[in-house]
Amino acid sequence: MKILVAVKQVAALEEDFEFRADGRDVDGDFLVMDLNEWDDYSLEEAVKIKEACGGAVEIVAVSVGPPTVDEALRKCLAKGADRAVRIWDEAMRGSDSIAVARILAAAARAEAPDLLFAGVQSSDQAVAATGIATAGFLGWPHAAVVSQFTYTPGAATAVLRRELEGGLLHELEIRTPAVLTIQLGINTPRYASLRSIKQAAAKPIELRTLADLSLNAAEAGSSARVRRMYVPDKGRAELIEGSAAEQAKRLAAIIRESTGAA
Amino acid sequence: MSRSEAVTRILFEAFPAAEVRLFYVLGFAACAAFAYGVYVQVRKYRRGAPAALAGGMWPRLGWMIARVLDHRTVERRDPAAGGAHRLIFYGFTLLFIGTATITLQYDILEPLFGVRFWYGRFYLVFSLVLDLAGVALIAGLLYMMVRRGWLKPPKLDYARPDRSPGDPDFDRPQYRREDWAFLWLLLIIGATGYVLEAARLVWLQGRADVWDTRWWSPVGALLAAALRGVGLGPAGGGALRHGLWWFHGLIALGFIALIPYTKVKHVFTAMGSLMVRDPLAAQRLARIPESQAAPGVAAITDFTWKQLLNLDACTRCGRCHEACPARAVGAPLSPRDVILSLREFAHATLESGTLPAAAELNVHGKSPGQVAQETLWSCRTCMACVEICPVAVEHVPIIVQLRRKLVEDGAMDPLLAKTLATIHKTGNSFGESRRRRGAWTKALPFPVKDARREPVDVLWFVGDYASFDPRNQKVTQTFAALLAEAGVDFGILYDGESNAGNDVRRVGEEGLYEVLADANVAALGSATFNRVVTTDPHSYNTIRNEYPDFGGRYPIEHYTTLLERLFAAGRLKVTQPLRYRVTFHDPCHLGRFNQGYEAPRQLLALLGCELVEMGRCRSNSFCCGAGGGRIWIPDPAGGEKPAQNRIKEAAAIPGLQVYAVSCPKDLTMFEDALKTTGNEGKFVVREIIELVREALPLAAPAGAHA
Numbered sequence: 001m002k003i004l005v006a007v008k009q010v011a012a013l014e015e016d017f018e019f020r021a022d023g024r025d026v027d028g029d030f031l032v033m034d035l036n037e038w039d040d041y042s043l044e045e046a047v048k049i050k051e052a053c054g055g056a057v058e059i060v061a062v063s064v065g066p067p068t069v070d071e072a073l074r075k076c077l078a079k080g081a082d083r084a085v086r087i088w089d090e091a092m093r094g095s096d097s098i099a100v101a102r103i104l105a106a107a108a109r110a111e112a113p114d115l116l117f118a119g120v121q122s123s124d125q126a127v128a129a130t131g132i133a134t135a136g137f138l139g140w141p142h143a144a145v146v147s148q149f150t151y152t153p154g155a156a157t158a159v160l161r162r163e164l165e166g167g168l169l170h171e172l173e174i175r176t177p178a179v180l181t182i183q184l185g186i187n188t189p190r191y192a193s194l195r196s197i198k199q200a201a202a203k204p205i206e207l208r209t210l211a212d213l214s215l216n217a218a219e220a221g222s223s224a225r226v227r228r229m230y231v232p233d234k235g236r237a238e239l240i241e242g243s244a245a246e247q248a249k250r251l252a253a254i255i256r257e258s259t260g261a262a
Numbered sequence: 263m264s265r266s267e268a269v270t271r272i273l274f275e276a277f278p279a280a281e282v283r284l285f286y287v288l289g290f291a292a293c294a295a296f297a298y299g300v301y302v303q304v305r306k307y308r309r310g311a312p313a314a315l316a317g318g319m320w321p322r323l324g325w326m327i328a329r330v331l332d333h334r335t336v337e338r339r340d341p342a343a344g345g346a347h348r349l350i351f352y353g354f355t356l357l358f359i360g361t362a363t364i365t366l367q368y369d370i371l372e373p374l375f376g377v378r379f380w381y382g383r384f385y386l387v388f389s390l391v392l393d394l395a396g397v398a399l400i401a402g403l404l405y406m407m408v409r410r411g412w413l414k415p416p417k418l419d420y421a422r423p424d425r426s427p428g429d430p431d432f433d434r435p436q437y438r439r440e441d442w443a444f445l446w447l448l449l450i451i452g453a454t455g456y457v458l459e460a461a462r463l464v465w466l467q468g469r470a471d472v473w474d475t476r477w478w479s480p481v482g483a484l485l486a487a488a489l490r491g492v493g494l495g496p497a498g499g500g501a502l503r504h505g506l507w508w509f510h511g512l513i514a515l516g517f518i519a520l521i522p523y524t525k526v527k528h529v530f531t532a533m534g535s536l537m538v539r540d541p542l543a544a545q546r547l548a549r550i551p552e553s554q555a556a557p558g559v560a561a562i563t564d565f566t567w568k569q570l571l572n573l574d575a576c577t578r579c580g581r582c583h584e585a586c587p588a589r590a591v592g593a594p595l596s597p598r599d600v601i602l603s604l605r606e607f608a609h610a611t612l613e614s615g616t617l618p619a620a621a622e623l624n625v626h627g628k629s630p631g632q633v634a635q636e637t638l639w640s641c642r643t644c645m646a647c648v649e650i651c652p653v654a655v656e657h658v659p660i661i662v663q664l665r666r667k668l669v670e671d672g673a674m675d676p677l678l679a680k681t682l683a684t685i686h687k688t689g690n691s692f693g694e695s696r697r698r699r700g701a702w703t704k705a706l707p708f709p710v711k712d713a714r715r716e717p718v719d720v721l722w723f724v725g726d727y728a729s730f731d732p733r734n735q736k737v738t739q740t741f742a743a744l745l746a747e748a749g750v751d752f753g754i755l756y757d758g759e760s761n762a763g764n765d766v767r768r769v770g771e772e773g774l775y776e777v778l779a780d781a782n783v784a785a786l787g788s789a790t791f792n793r794v795v796t797t798d799p800h801s802y803n804t805i806r807n808e809y810p811d812f813g814g815r816y817p818i819e820h821y822t823t824l825l826e827r828l829f830a831a832g833r834l835k836v837t838q839p840l841r842y843r844v845t846f847h848d849p850c851h852l853g854r855f856n857q858g859y860e861a862p863r864q865l866l867a868l869l870g871c872e873l874v875e876m877g878r879c880r881s882n883s884f885c886c887g888a889g890g891g892r893i894w895i896p897d898p899a900g901g902e903k904p905a906q907n908r909i910k911e912a913a914a915i916p917g918l919q920v921y922a923v924s925c926p927k928d929l930t931m932f933e934d935a936l937k938t939t940g941n942e943g944k945f946v947v948r949e950i951i952e953l954v955r956e957a958l959p960l961a962a963p964a965g966a967h968a
């Protein structure tokens with residue numbers, strides 16, 4: 001029994017930040033990198049399945065990204081993943097969710113897991129497509145926004161609940177292998193002590209290239225590219241107080257100001 | 263035989279040889295039972311992990327003997343019990359030495375070397391001393407009985423805050439029975455000793471060497487007079503003496519045999535514990551040895567032999583129970599019960615011939631003898647228990663070792679886990695960006711030096727709360743202004759500084775502490791400075807006591823001593839004395855941990871404040887509740903918080919105007935408690951730094967200084 005957990009290292013903005021010279025992203029100096037919050041939950045869900053059955057489950061954390069991603073993968077190893085796989089090629093730089101899904105699907109074919117977990121979305125890009133697109137490329141059953149999951153290793157099906165709008169829940173039975181995107185709150189992710197993270201540093205992280213996955217550069221690249229990233233101009237709001245006459249006067253002034261008639 | 267040699271202790275006189283032999287057989291049996299008990303105890307300690315002891319053997323021995331003799335640790339905060347214990351101790355010890363001396367002559371020196379000294383004047387003086395020792399012993403025992411039976415101090419109530427009524431180990435009546443049995447046994451030994459002596463006198467009243475010297479045993483002589491008064495004659499006296507001799511002798515031998523199996527063993531274990539005491543037990547926690555596979559303590563055998571000895575030294579005196587801030591507000595923790603639980607656990611598992619299976623050695627849980635998570639997470643590591651323990655039990659390192667295991671298992675409050683992850687990611691507990699650590703300096707009218715770029719005289723280690731908490735930032739800015747006005751050449755590490763790690767370490771996250779300590783030692787190493795100052799007692803403690811283990815040795819002081827010196831040197835002058843009625847809260851990490859009791863008080867006096875002490879002050883200061891990482895764990899709703907308990911204590915001071923603190927976390931905790939206890943408006947909470955500022959209003963416009 002094997003569970004593949006697709007994880008992503010996400011970027012969080014510092015309070016003051018600057019854009020990169022090309023204007024297409026924030027300068028890396030102003031980003032704090034960490035494991036995507038949703039992935040913490042999907043990894044925990046995998047570890048719980050492993051613990052519940054006494055260990056005959058292999059958990060493989062997989063991520064697409066440059067060497068800096070190793071830190072996020074080490075955290076997964078510290079929290080209970082048995083192996084970590086990082087897939088990288090310069091052709092993958094800046095790839096969108098669909099390209100990443102194509103890469104993950106190739107990795108899943110190579111690993112042949114019984115389940116593939118992904119987070120519902122990533123906190124930095126929030127496309128929420130990677131997991132489900134991976135299922136599409138694999139042609140596997142899938143469920144999104146899973147908030148409860150019951151599975152006995154070896155069983156042909158799993159039972160899950162997923163969140164719908166308006167407080168409704170869906171309960172479904174799904175055939176394995178399947179792809180599930182895991183929602184926050186499905187469990188309580190464990191704390192990875194620094195000691196376990198340090199010990200995980202000694203474990204190898206397996207590297208896969210395009211060739212290893214029999215992909216070509218075009219398949220790994222994005223079909224969309226970011227043109228620019230920017231902070232929109234801020235609107236303005238003002239509560240006008242005072243008597244009706246004062247309010248009217250202020251309103252007139254604002255209108256003159258905004259139409260350039262001042 | 264000369265007249266004086268005839269004046270001696272009557273031993274086996276008129277005993278048939280068979281009875282004497284029987285007595286020796288029983289005596290050896292008692293010694294054998296004692297020796298076996300000692301062997302079992304020593305084997306138990308040896309089943310613990312190795313322990314490294316700091317300092318030399320002889321100074322430790324000297325310190326222990328001095329404490330045993332002066333009883334200083336026993337009488338603290340309970341002089342009556344301490345005094346009674348002193349009477350029992352000296353009484354018992356003298357009587358023991360007396361009996362041992364008889365054996366020395368009768369069984370060793372005389373038969374082997376023909377040496378006799380137990381006669382004449384020596385015997386008479388000794389007889390007087392032992393008679394008085396008996397009085398001391400009985401007086402002490404009677405007070406202890408009155409104390410247990412009538413005074414009933416709450417600290418002697420064995421009901422546990424971490425168990426519920428109905429639990430098998432809730433209030434442990436067997437402890438009460440043992441306490442009383444111990445007192446009665448000693449009392450009976452002492453009392454029968456006197457009656458025995460009196461019976462002997464009545465029996466031998468015809469012998470001048472005995473009768474004429476009887477007043478050297480005044481209590482015995484008085485009792486003899488009384489016995490004669492009620493009609494006892496020599497023959498009756500002889501019979502009574504024979505019977506009582508056996509009774510007294512048998513319970514005395516029984517007492518010796520029972521020592522290693524009962525609370526009486528504290529006479530040895532307490533001495534051992536005092537001797538292996540670590541004066542920095544709570545201030546400087548132990549690193550995890552490289553060779554240790556799993557951090558912390560999971561099994562009872564993971565404790566060191568020294569900690570197992572600590573467990574056995576506990577006398578259930580309840581002083582730690584009384585001092586514990588968590589216990590005082592109803593949290594499920596009593597340091598006494600952690601120790602007693604673990605002792606029961608060690609007794610049940612480590613005293614048998616073969617060690618039970620590993621699974622039965624796990625000390626974490628809720629079964630009798632185990633320690634629950636909630637109990638461990640209630641601890642503030644404020645050191646009140648360690649500080650007051652008369653027999654040097656070191657509770658805090660034991661609790662932190664247990665927590666290390668919980669941290670490794672992730673068994674902690676989710677908010678705490680989140681905070682630890684945040685500290686790892688950003689280097690501070692506020693989750694702020696590293697580069698904002700020095701942002702508070704932007705509001706100052708002068709630049710603050712970056713100590714990594716230019717040499718400074720004083721390196722100011724600012725700490726998390728003083729750097730990021732908006733309320734504390736004001737204090738931080740004020741302190742910077744005071745330093746500038748006094749012409750102190752100072753600088754900070756800006757984003758090179760990380761959380762000092764004091765509380766992270768006390769939470770039990772040793773791996774993260776190592777990262778933080780290494781980072782700060784590296785940052786401090788990149789700066790050139792003469793000494794370190796900090797306004798944060800937590801940072802002060804870990805840098806002062808724990809960074810040396812990470813290669814960082816710096817002269818460091820808390821701001822209170824620096825300001826005091828600046829005043830003494832005339833570099834700061836009070837221009838507007840304050841005349842406030844203030845009370846001062848000793849921060850645990852400044853006071854108890856590092857004896858910084860005087861400087862804050864002297865500053866308050868310099869400012870013209872009238873200091874009214876709270877009942878719990880100095881070494882008995884009551885923790886604000888933030889220590890040991892508790893500031894990152896929400897307190898249960900509804901219950902009283904330690905800070906509220908403390909503010910209520912201060913509120914009882916008539917006419918109090920200012921509650922002075924000298925710790926950033928104290929400012930946060932007590933301003934909050936002032937509001938939640940409804941005391942807002944009655945008095946204010948102020949950092950001493952703010953009071954100094956108030957007494958030295960800015961003479962020159964801002965920015966005018968160098």
